[in-house]
Amino acid sequence: MPINQGLSHFSDHFLMVALLLYFLAVLAFAADFAFGRRATDATRSAEPAELVPAGVAAPAAGGAQAAGADGAAAGPPAATATSSPATAGAGTGGAGTGGAGTAGPTSGAPGRPGILGRRAGLPAGPWVRAGLGLVIIGLALHIVGVITRGLAVHRVPWGDMYEFVIAVSCVAVIFFVGLMIKYRPYYLGLFVMAPIVIIIGLAQTVIYTPAGPIAVALNSYWLAIHVTAITLASGTYVVAAVLAVVFLFADRHSRRVAAGLPVRNGEVFRLLPSPERIDQLAYRTVVFAFPLWTFGIMAGAIWADQAWGRYWGWDPTETWAFITWVVYACFLHARVTAGWRGRRAAYIQLAGFGCLLFNLLGVSIFVTGLHSYAGLN
């Protein structure tokens, strides 16, 4: 069937608008850091430690501990009391809310000072709501862009590198929105969406490939299975890598605070949850992605057996997929081994993401192998 060029142009336009909306969302998330949320400091003291799924009722079960129960009881009123100035302050400017915000922790519940982060179910500030709204509209257009590209070329729309990068970024945004809905890590918006904007921007300018048919070797239903699994895993790994970076900064900050060293940008870090929480979210993200990646490699092996007559042949792309798998396996092991937890595990996770990127970019562009389908000439 011929390529539907009109539809593929539609796809390009949708993606362009999605990029614009994502960019505006980044600005909104940045604005939230700049002026939006100081007033919510007061609620931190009543922060639950675990990643509590959103929608869960707040009070502690069974009045487990007297102190904890007190804190929980004192928390919500403080939150409601200070959240209205926040809304007002957002409109009038940041200066006025600063005082209210810093006053919050001292006048609020005594609680534990080390616990940073936001209560699940707490209403998002106006900037976060604006950013999230923009992301969701942008995501809808992003998805439409991916689907129209697929309809234009009559196959799954991840057959060349441009399509793959667009699809991976789409998965990353879907996963991010899912995280936002489930755990409400509002702080993540800026850190996830900014790289996404850069990735999509580069995809549309540097590696843009017009819609075209794919190589005969790719004409198999395994394209839908293998590449889809790899796409899903890669998109999730993007979010995990962002979390690892945020963790490393937050951890460094909290160490410096603990050691009494001077810190910079304290305001930004006060809006982040504890490093442990970020680390836990990163771990959960990898735990989601790793089986998908494993399945993707296995599906690729089955396909390789059908197409090339062997299920594993150390083709450069296969080798790097294996290296990536091994490094993420190292991360999972390190995370449960004393002496390797925390920073070291985060560095391993980032190394794994580096391998993934190298496989996508380095191997596709500089090394010739059986997977040379990037469509870049």
Add this chain to the structure above:
Amino acid sequence: MTETSQMTSTSQAGPAGTSPPQPSGGGPGTGGQGTGRVSPFGAQGWLRWVWRQLTSMRTALILLFLLAVASVPGSLLPQQGIDPAAVQQYYTSHPALAPWLARLSLFNVFAAPWFAAIYLLLFLSLAGCVVPRTFRLARSARALPPPAPRHVARLPSSARQQTDRDPAAALDAAAAVLRQRKFRLRTGDGWLSAEKGYRREFGNLLFHLALLALLGAVALGGLFGYKANRLLVSGSSFANTVTALDTFRPGRLVSSSDLQPFSLTLNRFSASYVTSGTERGQPSAFNADVSYTAQPGAPVRHDVLRVNHPLAVDGAKVYLIGHGYAPVFKVTDGTGKVVFDQPVPFISVGNSGLTSEGVIKVPDAQPDQLGFAGVFLPTAVDVGGTLESAFPAPLLPRVSLVSYKGNLGMDSGPPQSVYQLNTAHLTQLPVPPRPLAPGQSIKLPGGAGTVTFTGYREWISLAITYDPGQLPALIAGAAALAGLLLSFFVRRRRMFVRAYPSPDGTTRVDVGGLARSDPAGGFDEEFAGLAEALRGAYAGTTVADDPQLTTTSPGERD
């Protein structure tokens, strides 16, 4: 070792591998094995120390890292097993460096002894860790959870509850709730302990044992499998024997009598190409119509070989991996005798028009041997005075030939490639360079004979593989994935309940919980839900099963 109780217990106690492993089925009550101190002297002590170091998590992690690092050169340098021509190329472009790289097996990384050493050590380490734990898990299949600790309220997750029922009735109610949730129960005087999530360790072990099995499957294929290639011109056949194959790479334990005795004929091959747009000339489909017999005397079957659709015959698989043109030449020598009349496979030189090159050797020609170097152009067009092929399909096929006579050198010297002409003892004949259309001839000067381009056929190249490890590898892979999911998404946890009579006639119930493995967090929520369900049970009300509906987290835990 995704998450190991042995590893975590040793890592909590000190440096990995120096403290006794704890039996995974036991708990605080049963204690460790009490290996005591190993004397640093004596072979046995050293061996035990080495073994413990090898099977420690830290060593496994380092080996895993080494495996990743060791794979890197295999992807960046050309590999003998994947692209031998690229290795040759590397030798010519880096004459000083290449022999050193070869000495380090860097052109054959994945078969290198040091690579094998890393993965064999890793798998030994894995086996040393996983196999004993498998036995322990098997032994603990019916083991009961440990008794409740004295002070349940000091456990990482705890709740204090009150009920009007007497202690025994409260414990019964708690037991009913936990049993309904598939906890394994143990009861005692005034206490109750429960454990759940054994499938985590099961999944963890399944994953690692499946990896061991995968290595075994790969080894099976390497020992008993084989790979072969064969070029087949349309209209001809071959039998799957060593002599009929162009290349044959057997596994270590394969002999020529192990080959599946099928034979295969290529009836027709067709390729279709994109005819317009930027992708013009790209192939869109290949179909090879073949007939085959599984063994001599067996019925003839038909099949269409395509890319991604191999032919399975008698356990072996036949793949379509390449195609090209074989122009047919008829050569009459100086004496008027037809000394050559057959298709000659030409090899594509790699451009999109499928321009192909090949040589024709006519050793039987008299008085002199004849040789020709030819170029086949499927769709010949004149581009500024030179002929090029504009499209891969044979729309306007032309052959241009350079003719030689003399000694082909086939009777002496090293064996020759059928795709190269040794022109050392040949003289080029002065023939005007005129491309031939099918049916056209060149009359060679000096009465050397005539060569006619009578037509063309298509050829395909086939890969024939047999790998008995394939199915075991698939099963092992599927088992690994299942084990991975179990070990990731099941949490092993214990609940303890103690009931005390209060002076005011009510009963105080302390509930404590402990997740033995919870790297992703989330037990606190489950505990809160369970505590709520227990409280509902004493009160006689039912609480929804889903802990998500009723739960919250009690507070910050580490």
